[in-house]
Amino acid sequence: MLQAITRRLRRGKRGISTVIVVMLSLVLMVIIVGNVVLWSYQMNQLDWEKMREDVAIVNATSVRDGGTLFTFKNEGSLTLHLVSLWINNSTQHQRYNINIFINSGDTASYTYSNVTLPDKPYNVKVITERGNTAVFASD
């Protein structure tokens, strides 16, 4: 009985091409879907990290020797990477490249000798690598 079925299967060539086409199509579909799903997962991870970030500018004061002292606080659960600092007032918007890492929960102070605070009112803004912003407004 089993031998007869095996023999018939070996002899019968009909439908082979259909099976091959379906299998190849399935492979292609799996590649497309897998690729997209994996990439989407990676980008979702980035968005999720961005949502968890929480940064604050505690203070910005001019120091006696020239320059400005900035105090940043990481209130989120991920390590922050600050990439840009803005000093804005009504007449000037000035951007400075910075490179500061702050651990979760830490407060860090940095003095920039090349940064001068303008006359009040002004805004100090800091941008993180993930794209979040913290703003400090003068009185």
Place this chain on the structure above:
Amino acid sequence: MKPIIKRFLRDKRAITPVLSSLLLTVVAVAAMAIATSATYVITTNLRENMSERVIVEDVWFNSATRTVDVYMHNIGKVAIRVSGVYINHTSQPFNSPFRLELNAHDWLSIAYSWNSGDLYYIDVVTSRGTHVASYYQAP
């Protein structure tokens, strides 16, 4: 040896099945190549669309130049090109072509006659269709 070769060359039987098999193989390989290329193009497009992340670091209603200057930062995983800028849903001229490589940042200058105190809805659109839009009040 010679008669064997002569007989082989004269014998025309079974040529058609060989040719048809060869043709079928060529067609199948071509079809698979097309399908693979299509898969690559589709997944690349989808991945690029998903990978676009761009932020607005600063908006400056510049009274000296009477322009609206938007500082853009590409924080995604692909280069971006701004294809259109809309202020209050109306297309505006800008410093085109505006292209940002990975992790690049620059000013996007929009020629627009703004009024002090007015609220503007600024919408920056990339060539892949990503919108970065928000309300900004002129100082």
